[in-house]
Structures are given as C-alpha cells and as structure tokens.
Amino acid sequence: MKKIEPKYIAFYLPQFHRIPENDEWWGEGFTEWVNTEKAVPLFHDHYQPRKPANGNYYNLNDINVLRWQVDLADKHNVHGFCFYHYWFKGKKLLEKPAELFLSSPDIGGRLCFSWANETWSRTWNGTDKDILIKQSYGEENDWLDHIRYLIPFFKDERYIKVNGRPMFLIYNISKIKKFEDMINVWNRELDAEGLLPIHVVETLNSFNLGVKSDLIDAQVEFEPWYTIRNDWKLRLLMKIKRTVRSVFRKYDEIPRIFHSTIPYNRLVSRSLERDVSRSIYKGLFPDWDNSARKSHLKNSTIVSGASPDKFGDAIFAMNKLASEGSSGEYIFVNAWNEWAEGAYLEPDTKYGTQYLEKLNEKY
Numbered sequence: 121m122k123k124i125e126p127k128y129i130a131f132y133l134p135q136f137h138r139i140p141e142n143d144e145w146w147g148e149g150f151t152e153w154v155n156t157e158k159a160v161p162l163f164h165d166h167y168q169p170r171k172p173a174n175g176n177y178y179n180l181n182d183i184n185v186l187r188w189q190v191d192l193a194d195k196h197n198v199h200g201f202c203f204y205h206y207w208f209k210g211k212k213l214l215e216k217p218a219e220l221f222l223s224s225p226d227i228g229g230r231l232c233f234s235w236a237n238e239t240w241s242r243t244w245n246g247t248d249k250d251i252l253i254k255q256s257y258g259e260e261n262d263w264l265d266h267i268r269y270l271i272p273f274f275k276d277e278r279y280i281k282v283n284g285r286p287m288f289l290i291y292n293i294s295k296i297k298k299f300e301d302m303i304n305v306w307n308r309e310l311d312a313e314g315l316l317p318i319h320v321v322e323t324l325n326s327f328n329l330g331v332k333s334d335l336i337d338a339q340v341e342f343e344p345w346y347t348i349r350n351d352w353k354l355r356l357l358m359k360i361k362r363t364v365r366s367v368f369r370k371y372d373e374i375p376r377i378f379h380s381t382i383p384y385n386r387l388v389s390r391s392l393e394r395d396v397s398r399s400i401y402k403g404l405f406p407d408w409d410n411s412a413r414k415s416h417l418k419n420s421t422i423v424s425g426a427s428p429d430k431f432g433d434a435i436f437a438m439n440k441l442a443s444e445g446s447s448g449e450y451i452f453v454n455a456w457n458e459w460a461e462g463a464y465l466e467p468d469t470k471y472g473t474q475y476l477e478k479l480n481e482k483y
Contacts, residue, residue, distance in 0.1 A: 200230030409462030
C-alpha cells in the first residue's frame with residue numbers, strides 16, 4: 121500500500137476583530153484578546169497570561185495579518201486553516217476574515233469551514249446562561265440561502281477538497297433535525313453549479329459522539345474534548361474536583377490539586393488507544409487551558425505538562441496512523457489561534473515558533 125503523507129489542518133478562530141454584536145454583548149472593543157489579556161495564574165507555576173510574541177495582538181480586519189498567518193503556516197507544513205463559520209438562519213457573525221481571504225487570491229494558502237452550529241449564550245465564558253443569538257435552521261429556502269453563500273468559497277481553488285468534493289465540517293449534527301434533507305438540497309444546488317457533493321465531516325467532541333447517516337463521509341476527533349468524554353475515570357475525577365472547588369470559591373487561590381488539570385501524555389495515549397478507520401481524521405492539540413475565559417469562576421480545564429517535545433511525540437504517533445492508512449490522511453490541530461483556551465500554534469513569548477517547528481520535522 122502506498123504510504124500516505126498526512127496533511128495538517130488547523131482550526132482557525134476569527135474572533136480577533138470587533139463586531140457590533142460583541143460590543144453590545146461583552147463591552148465596547150471586545151475581541152478574544154480581551155479574554156486572553158485578563159487571565160491570571162490560578163496556582164503556582166500556572167502559565168498565564170499567554171502573550172503573543174512581539175506583542176502581536178493583531179486585528180483580523182487587516183489583510184496583512186492574514187498574509188502573515190498564511191505565510192507562517194506555509195513555512196511550517198500547515199496544509200490549511202479550518203475557519204469557524206457562524207451562520208444563524210441567514211445571520212452571519214465573524215465572517216469578515218474568511219471573506220477577506222476569498223477576496224484576496226494573492227494570499228495563497230488553503231481553507232475549509234467548520235460550521236459552529238451552536239446557540240450563542242454566556243455559558244461559554246462561565247457567566248449567566250442567557251441566550252445571545254439562537255441557532256435555528258429553517259426550511260429549504262433558508263438552506264438555499266446558506267449554500268449559496270458558501271458556493272463562492274467552494275469554487276475557489278484554495279478551498280480544501282477531498283476527491284474534488286468541498287470539505288465541510290459540522291460541529292453538532294445531532295442538533296439538525298432535518299440534516300439529510302438539508303444536505304440533499306445543498307448537493308442539488310452544488311450540482312446545478314457544476315460542483316461535486318459536499319464531503320461532510322462530523323465533529324466528535326464532548327457532547328456529540330456520532331450520528332448515523334449515509335451522508336456523513338468522515339468524522340474528526342476534536343481534541344482534547346473527545347478523549348476527555350471517552351475517559352470515564354477522568355470525567356469522574358473532574359466532577360469531584362469541580363465539587364470541591366465550589367467550596368473554595370471565596371478564596372483567591374485554590375490549590376492546584378483541585379483544578380481540572382489533566383496530564384497531556386494521558387490524553388494523547390488514550391486517543392491513540394482507540395480503534396480508527398480511514399474515515400476518521402485524528403485530532404492533535406499543542407496545549408489546553410481555558411482559564412482565561414473562566415478564571416473568575418475557578419471552573420477551568422487545564423492540561424498539564426504540555427511542551428513542544430511532547431507535541432512532537434504526538435505528531436509522530438498520529439502521522440504513523442495516517443501514513444499507514446489506519447486513519448484518514450487529514451490531521452486536525454486544535455488550534456491555530458485559540459489564545460484564550462491556551463490552544464494555539466502561533467508564536468508566543470515562552471516558546472516562540474517551537475510548536476510550529478515540530479510540524480516541519482520528518483518523523
């Protein structure tokens with residue numbers, strides 16, 4: 121069997137520019153940098169706040185930032201970016217970076233979309249549960265509006281395709297009651313535009329463990345949350361720690377042992393233990409620490425012991441699965457720029473480009 125060369129796709133968060141909705145919901149001038157910069161250490165030797173190298177708190181409304189990111193990715197063997205796509209029955213949010221990419225063919229690089237089809241509420245940062253914008257899917261006319269927005273991206277030669285079919289990830293298919301009807305409508309519209317059917321990729325994460333449908337072509341393991349969800353001992357330990365932390369909330373610092381700290385190597389080894397197939401795209405992550413979003417509630421999940429070398433070891437193991445055909449040829453990295461979740465490949469003040477350089481090494 122011919123050896124497969126794995127391709128790395130990095131999830132890309134477009135929340136680094138102002139939009140009116142975020143100004144209203146979170147305060148004037150809000151971007152993800154606000155969360156990143158307000159982080160504080162929760163225990164001794166806790167690596168917070170995370171700071172981009174050279175003070176590069178960029179603005180994604182600047183096309184030169186996209187050029188820099190694409191150039192950096194190309195130099196470090198990143199096949200492309202998977203932009204989070206926010207569509208609420210015709211309402212778009214944070215769409216500008218992808219649209220800038222599309223309108224600038226000189227940039228190069230590659231992209232695909234992950235439809236983050238979740239209702240937005242304040243739960244993501246640990247505060248109130250009030251709904252900001254509700255996700256709904258509508259009927260055929262709404263589905264047509266959506267696919268017609270996507271078609272110019274799909275037609276672009278830089279859009280990532282599998283055997284000619286545009287790759288499209290969906291975060292939570294289980295929420296879409298008429299999923300198969302919607303995909304069939306989309307594929308008919310693509311056929312009319314001279315395009316092949318969508319390569320539908322289901323995201324496996326902490327709450328979506330798989331939906332049965334012949335219209336799902338592949339699945340991606342969203343890490344570290346898919347592995348956390350599949351490790352019942354780990355989930356039980358996290359639950360106990362959260363219960364104990366609730367008692368300590370009045371204190372400024374809670375002992376490290378009571379935080380949901382999870383060894384990096386444990387998560388990687390559990391991921392590698394699972395049976396896989398060619399229709400599974402494995403997931404990698406350089407690190408994880410979402411305390412920048414949730415520190416005020418002491419309710420964060422923090423991976424311990426992450427380092428560029430351990431990330432390199434994980435790459436070696438994942439590459440072996442992909443190159444031998446045991447898993448799909450694409451490996452999804454969480455993430456390119458999730459700064460407030462401690463999951464980023466972009467250079468920071470502690471490691472510089474060391475994580476990126478691991479993607480260039482030949483294993």
